[in-house]
Amino acid sequence: MTDSHPDLECRDLVKDFSDFKAVDRVSFDVPQGSFFSILGPSGCGKTTLLRMISGFQSPTSGDLRIKGKSMIGVPPNKRPVSMVFQHLALFPTMNIGDNVGFGLRQRGVGKAEIKKRVEEVLERVGLPGVSARRVDQLSGGQKQRVAIARCMVLEPDVLLLDEPLGALDLKLREHMKVELKALQAEFNTTFVYITHDQSEALVMSDNIAVMNKGRFEQIGAPHEVYHEPATAFVAGFVGDANKFDAKVTSANGSMLSLVTDAGTEMKINAAGASLNAGERTQVFLRPEAIELVATATTNDEGCNVSPGVVESVLFNGANSSVTVRNSAGGLVKVALPQTGGFAALQKGDAVFTRWQPKDARCFSAAEAGS
Amino acid sequence: MMTWFGPEELQAVRLSIKVASWAMVASLPIGILTAYALARWSFPGKQLLNGLVHLPLILPPVVTGYLLLLLFGPMGPMGQLLAALNISVAFRWTGAALTAAIMGFPLMVRALRLSFELIDPKLERAASTLGASPLWVFWSVTLPLALPGVVAGSVLAFAKAMGEFGATITFVANIPGETQTLPSAIYAFLQVPGGETSALRLVVISVLISFAALLVSEALNRRLIKRLAAA
Numbered sequence: 254m255t256d257s258h259p260d261l262e263c264r265d266l267v268k269d270f271s272d273f274k275a276v277d278r279v280s281f282d283v284p285q286g287s288f289f290s291i292l293g294p295s296g297c298g299k300t301t302l303l304r305m306i307s308g309f310q311s312p313t314s315g316d317l318r319i320k321g322k323s324m325i326g327v328p329p330n331k332r333p334v335s336m337v338f339q340h341l342a343l344f345p346t347m348n349i350g351d352n353v354g355f356g357l358r359q360r361g362v363g364k365a366e367i368k369k370r371v372e373e374v375l376e377r378v379g380l381p382g383v384s385a386r387r388v389d390q391l392s393g394g395q396k397q398r399v400a401i402a403r404c405m406v407l408e409p410d411v412l413l414l415d416e417p418l419g420a421l422d423l424k425l426r427e428h429m430k431v432e433l434k435a436l437q438a439e440f441n442t443t444f445v446y447i448t449h450d451q452s453e454a455l456v457m458s459d460n461i462a463v464m465n466k467g468r469f470e471q472i473g474a475p476h477e478v479y480h481e482p483a484t485a486f487v488a489g490f491v492g493d494a495n496k497f498d499a500k501v502t503s504a505n506g507s508m509l510s511l512v513t514d515a516g517t518e519m520k521i522n523a524a525g526a527s528l529n530a531g532e533r534t535q536v537f538l539r540p541e542a543i544e545l546v547a548t549a550t551t552n553d554e555g556c557n558v559s560p561g562v563v564e565s566v567l568f569n570g571a572n573s574s575v576t577v578r579n580s581a582g583g584l585v586k587v588a589l590p591q592t593g594g595f596a597a598l599q600k601g602d603a604v605f606t607r608w609q610p611k612d613a614r615c616f617s618a619a620e621a622g623s
Numbered sequence: 624m625m626t627w628f629g630p631e632e633l634q635a636v637r638l639s640i641k642v643a644s645w646a647m648v649a650s651l652p653i654g655i656l657t658a659y660a661l662a663r664w665s666f667p668g669k670q671l672l673n674g675l676v677h678l679p680l681i682l683p684p685v686v687t688g689y690l691l692l693l694l695f696g697p698m699g700p701m702g703q704l705l706a707a708l709n710i711s712v713a714f715r716w717t718g719a720a721l722t723a724a725i726m727g728f729p730l731m732v733r734a735l736r737l738s739f740e741l742i743d744p745k746l747e748r749a750a751s752t753l754g755a756s757p758l759w760v761f762w763s764v765t766l767p768l769a770l771p772g773v774v775a776g777s778v779l780a781f782a783k784a785m786g787e788f789g790a791t792i793t794f795v796a797n798i799p800g801e802t803q804t805l806p807s808a809i810y811a812f813l814q815v816p817g818g819e820t821s822a823l824r825l826v827v828i829s830v831l832i833s834f835a836a837l838l839v840s841e842a843l844n845r846r847l848i849k850r851l852a853a854a
């Protein structure tokens with residue numbers, strides 16, 4: 254019946270250090286074979302959480318189960334988890350083959366069998382025939398794959414990865430994102446991946462937990478976390494967003510009229526935000542939810558349209574954007590359409606910005622804590 | 624003197640090598656444990672242990688020798704304990720080895736501790752998530768990484784043991800063939816008329832051994848740092 258259990262279950266995990274809570278009542282499940290990311294800013298408690306899962310730190314309270322078995326009190330070497338570290342931690346005194354075979358030797362597997370399994374797993378990560386090389390004879394990306402092979406050869410129930418791409422340069426990081434996801438699919442092993450880089454989490458994960466100050470603010474698929482953020486923190490942390498501090502002037506069901514602190518009026522369809530007239534709010538609006546138009550027309554019915562002037566053009570290939578200063582003086586970032594219609598846009602050009610009331614997200618400023 | 628090298632001189636060199644080798648080999652396991660504890664663990668009395676280890680480096684050797692005599696002499700508590708086990712160290716070469724081990728211990732522990740401190744604990748953690756028990760982690764990961772430090776520490780302790788004089792002569796005296804090590808022999812030759820040439824030959828040997836030890840230790844230290852940088 255163990256099959257009915259998720260690979261990893263955490264229930265109300267808490268870790269207190271002498272002066273504060275590093276991890277605060279965290280609960281989540283990771284189903285077999287899925288890629289689960291924990292995304293949060295530096296110092297939010299990600300490593301502490303991972304250390305509890307790997308067994309290097311014991312939780313102050315709460316329970317942690319792997320394949321249905323509680324891991325409380327089980328030492329790291331007896332847990333069915335392996336871990337890939339930020340600086341990979343390959344053993345410099347051993348060659349690649351001995352590094353990958355380390356865990357098998359520990360289990361008492363025979364020499365010939367180790368050799369065979371090491372070769373197999375190296376082939377699966379795309380590095381056949383490197384067994385005899387020294388660690389310093391591999392590139393950064395190759396070391397990365399060896400670190401994963403060293404864990405995967407043991408067929409762990411759960412593979413933990415603590416910012417494994419952090420030490421790589423940008424180009425390689427982009428490449429390894431795709432590769433890690435492919436490796437995870439290839440091995441069909443449960444991955445728990447921590448990162449402070451939202452694009453890593455969005456690209457690779459089946460599910461993302463967004464962590465802030467020791468707590469999980471939201472758990473969801475990448476598109477949910479991105480399009481339906483549960484809290485102001487998630488809306489601000491995941492992806493790019495324009496943020497306005499505003500006040501509700503009138504509320505009619507889910508339709509809100511707001512005025513930002515900069516003085517811009519806007520209408521928002523905020524289902525579920527339950528805000529009343531007079532309340533302060535934080536509004537988040539994705540740059541790609543805003544359209545640039547040359548003139549205001551009648552099909553703007555119901556949209557938020559405001560005139561503005563281009564403040565700067567940030568050309569970055571497919572990710573180009575402009576910032577527009579609207580008539581009230583506020584700045585908004587707008588993604589440039591892929592069609593190239595605005596390719597010749599220049600600083601100082603007059604434009605209109607237009608967006609749908611349903612595309613903004615707003616949160617009570619009291620909840621956001623600011 | 625018929626040959627270039629007199630029997631007494633040869634005897635002193637041989638005895639010194641025997642004493643220093645035993646001192647080094649016997650103190651190595653204790654030195655590794657002590658250095659690892661000082662580098663990695665926190666426990667009550669850690670500073671006290673650290674002080675105790677370094678004491679022979681700071682105390683006048685005569686004082687250390689005298690303390691050893693009080694402790695391990697025929698009347699001393701440790702001496703009587705050992706006597707019950709039929710082991711005698713007072714005025715024996717074993718006593719010289721014990722003295723040499725204690726005098727070389729701080730040097731050994733310092734070199735070992737440094738090499739343990741330079742090892743990234745992540746490597747050890749990685750080994751334990753791969754299923755290795757703490758002892759096996761130490762044996763297969765930590766110790767190989769610290770190996771240059773182990774050798775450097777041993778070489779230093781050996782050299783110190785070869786040259787130890789004050790504590791040795793105080794504790795086990797200067798008995799030719801039993802406790803007369805190289806420095807004691809030099810001292811004895813200088814006390815008798817016409818002994819200068821013998822003394823000089825031993826001095827040359829002494830300088831050579833010490834110098835070689837230092838060179839080896841330096842070279843190993845450089846290798847240690849290079850090796851850890853490559854990790």
Ligand SMILES: Nc1ncnc2c1ncn2[C@@H]1O[C@H](COP(=O)(O)OP(=O)(O)OP(=O)(O)O)[C@@H](O)[C@H]1O
Nearest residue numbers: 270271275293294295296297298299300301302449
């Ligand atoms: N042993 C400890 N004793 C006291 N406080 C600790 C200890 N370990 C971590 N902390 C604190 O707990 C908080 C969370 O640390 P943690 O290492 O889990 O953060 P993180 O999310 O991994 O950050 P980063 O992205 O920078 O690695 C930090 O404020 C840190 O200073």
Ligand SMILES: [Mg+2]
Nearest residue numbers: 299300301415
């Ligand atoms: Mg961390």
